[in-house]
Amino acid sequence: MFKHIKNDLPASIVVFFVALPLCLGIALASGAPLFSGLIAGIVGGIVVGSLSGSQIGVSGPAAGLAAIVLTAIGALGGYENFLVAVVLGGAIQLLFGVLKAGIIGYYFPSSVIKGMLTGIGIIIILKQIPHFFGYDSDPEGDFAFIQVDGENTFSEIINSVNFISPGATTVAILGLLILILWDKVLTKKARIFQLIQGPLVAVIVGILFFVITKGNDIWAISTEQLVKVPIPEDASSFLAQFSFPNFAVITRPEIWVTAFTIALVASLETLLCVEATDKLDPEKHVTPTNRELLAQGTGNMISGLIGGLPITQVIVRSSANIQSGAKTKLSAIIHGFFLLISVILIPRLLNMIPLSVLAAILFIVGYKLAKPALFKEMYQLGWKQFIPFTVTVLGIIFTDLLVGIGMGLGVGIVVILIKSYQNSHFLHIEDKSNGKHRIKMTLAEEVTFFNKGAILKELDSLPIDTFLELDVRKTRYLDNDIIEILDDFAYKAKERNIDIKLISELGTVENPTSFVDFFKLRPKTA
Incomplete structure (x- = not known):
């Protein structure tokens, strides 16, 4: 796991700076104690990161659950009662994993997953515009169109025009220029700029700007425009920030309804994020979805037991992790330790970070998800x-x-x-083994994303040193999802010494380098 630490350590720093305000903002949007968001981020990084089979996914408190949490805390009579539902929700997720419900994740079409990534990228940019200009009335983690403060995404942007802060905006622009310069120029000039990430430099510049301009009537950054990490006075007050479930209410039906809702929504959001991060992953890893549900369930039980919010795998953190060059799960784990150590040792330093600088970092993340x-x-x-x-x-x-x-x-x-409508979907496999494995795979007339799970399973189960004959002569309609699976498999086949012979109406191709390019040449059917 430490083989790629030179990639994972810099990436973990970027993920830490992305996760910190979101952990606090999601807690605020959920009506929960601020420290509960940090607990969820720490557990999501260290515990879920260690147990997960995902190499580049990062878990933590999810904005998608904020509305559910906000309603549940009030309906269940307090945060300690709500924590019981979080623990039970984690247990239900463990059951989902045991029952192998993770296969559901394979049945979302590629167009929807790409739409999810693009939509999240756009919403990140839209939601960060007010923070970029120093207008910070809405919590960082509120990603819904209708916000907890009664505004919506666009009215909040319009309001921010009337409250532009010169200091916050200036340091945000500086941070954005540093990030663009780092990404487009400096990383190509010297290796040192690959090890020291641009977001770290932008944050340091933001802290220095805050310190230098403190007390200035025009350029000073107010405390409302900074990160707000709870600052304990001593060890006992730090421990007092942890909350514990009130298991006396475990028999109440509404506790179980909330627990099942958390388990269902958190599992669905996790599986969607797993599918999306696997699609973004340049190494084309395939995350075991059932193991992911087991990891998430364990994380939610631990988070709930010590006062944390519900956890899911989160695409904002995961995409930042991928964009920063992470190779293994070590990045997610280290980011969890960074959260833990920083809130204990340097909370006052963290509270000097302008939210507008972090908004600039999220701008870059959002743009890379939603490129025109x-x-x-x-x-x-x-x-x-x-x-x-x-x-x-x-x-x-x-x-x-x-x-x-x-x-x-x-x-x-x-x-x-x-x-x-008119055709059935099937996958025919004929084993012609004679010494070396020789597999003939014939695709049906109509192959859609409904067949994605079956085809992915068969391709992943092929032994090393295999000769695969893939016959698509009868295939009249081949969904783009299946083409992408074949394209990803061609990339991994080289590592497993699998030779591919593609037979189509256009002829035979040995070890095609790109299925996407090949199928663009095929005659299109109505």
Whole structure:
């Protein structure tokens, strides 16, 4: 695990700076103690990071659960009662893992997953605009369209125009310029700039700016525009920040209803994020989804027992981790230790970090998730990909994460039902072993994302030193999801010494380098 520490350590610092304000902001948006968000971030990094099979996923408190938590705390009669539901929700997630419910994650179409990533990227940028200009009335972790303060995403941006802070805006622009310079120029000049991440330099500049301008009538940054980590006076007051479940209410039906809701929503959000991070992962790792549910369930039980918010795998942290060059789960684990050590040893230093600088960091994360070129790419793939993608993006922007994904999935299912009406879906495998493994895989006439789980399972189960004959001559419609799976498999096949022979109506190709490019050449059917 320490083989790639030169990549993982710098990445963990970036994830730490992304996670810190979000942990605090999500706790504030949830109506929970601020320290509860930090507990969830620490447990998500150290515990879930250690148990998870994901190499680049990062877990912590999730914005998608903020509304549920806010309602549940009031309905259940206090935070200690709510913690019982968190512990039970974790236990239910363990049961989901044992029952192998993680396979659900394979049945979300690629267009919806890409729409989720793009929608989150756009919403990150939109939500950070007020913080960028020093208007910080809404919590950092409030990602829903209708906010906890009664405003919506766009009205908050309009309001921020009337409250622009010169100091916060200036240091945010400085931070953004540093990040762009680091990413586009300096990292290509010398190795030192790859080890020392741009976000760390931007944060240091932000702290220095705060210290230098303190007391200035125009340029000073107010305490409302800074990170707000709870500062304990001594060891006993630090320990007093932990809350513990009131198990006396465990028999109340509403506790169990809340627990099941947390387990279901947290599991669904985690599986979606797993699918998305695997798609972003340059190494094309495949995360074991059932193991992920077991890790998340364990993390939620521990978080609930010591006063933390519910945990999921989170795409904002995970994408920042990937963009920063992380290679293994060590990055997620180290970021958890950074959170723990910093809130104990340097909370006052953390409270000198301007939120506007962290907004600049999140701008970069959001832009890389929602690059304009992706819209053009999805449009060129045809209406069957573009419509579910667009609906998902708009749904996330104007509602919230899960509602937006549900809208995109609904449209995607309708599209697939239209295309699949007349044909069955099947995968035929013929083993022609004679000494070396020789496998013939024949795809059906219609292959859609419904077949993704079965095909992925068969490809992953192929032994090393295999000769795979892939016959697509009868395949009239091949979904883009399946093409991407084959493309990712071609990348991994080299490591497993698997030779591929692709047979199509255009002829035979040995070890194709890109299935995406190949299938672009095939005649398109109506």
